Amino acid sequence: MQNDFCSSNTKINLMRAFAGECQSRQRYYQAALIAQQQKYIGLERMFRFTAEQEERHAKQFFEALENCAGEAINICADYPADVFKDMGSLLEASAHEEQHEADVVYKAFEDEARKEGFMDAATLFKLVAEIERSHMRRFEYYSGLWNSDMLLRSDSTDECWICLNCGHIHRGSEPPKNCPVCGAEQGYFIRAAEAAFTPSVII
Ligand SMILES: [Fe+2]
Ligand SMILES: [Fe+2]
Known part of the structure; x- marks a missing residue:
């Protein structure tokens, strides 16, 4: 030593x-x-x-x-x-x-x-x-x-996605092509479970 x-x-x-x-x-x-x-x-x-x-x-x-x-x-x-x-x-x-x-x-x-x-x-x-x-x-x-081409796709039709631009939440097997609220492209969406400050109790 x-x-x-x-x-x-x-x-x-x-x-x-x-x-x-x-x-x-x-x-x-x-x-x-x-x-x-x-x-x-x-x-x-x-x-x-x-x-x-x-x-x-x-x-x-x-x-x-x-x-x-x-x-x-x-x-x-x-x-x-x-x-x-x-x-x-x-x-x-x-x-x-x-x-x-x-x-x-x-x-x-x-x-x-x-x-x-x-x-x-x-x-x-x-x-x-x-x-x-x-x-x-x-x-x-x-x-x-x-x-596996699943970044913006899910096996579940009830997957919860969040728009990183405005916070809009969408349920479905994939996020919308454009956010219906702010118009952001699909790539702005992530699974809500991956988002910060988004515990399951609020979605
Ligand atoms: Fe590192
Ligand atoms: Fe490091």
Whole structure:
């Protein structure tokens, strides 16, 4: 066990994590823009929601480097060039990256931090890895809907859909082509169960 943070591997790993989170955030913002261009507004919001969380992870890792303020930290790491234009590939690549980040990268960083005696850093890597696993499941869920062509379709004729633009709720096996209230296109609809602040008691 060693406690000299400035010469530790944990310091370098925290900077790698900061760099990785900044890139995840940017990749998801770019995926959100592609979803927006293709009029899948539900997917756009989902990518933005996740990007904002990655931004917070970056902040936490950056602040954990406070003891090295002013120092330039050299890092070497692999980062994915997930340059795709189709939603299916973007969702699949995102799920894969989250799994790798959680189960390979942050797991190794947590173990190293524990070995070096930096328990706060070890806990941070562990807790963020748990979030990345939930991101993986989120992307897998939407990837599954996308690949089975069920993003805007349901087996139930009583599925509840909500327009992200005006809040109109529609029941049926698919949302309307245009919202009857605000005219928003079909891609503005998501399942009400996927919407924020929409518990089942109000729909
Ligand atoms: Fe993250
Ligand atoms: Fe993530």
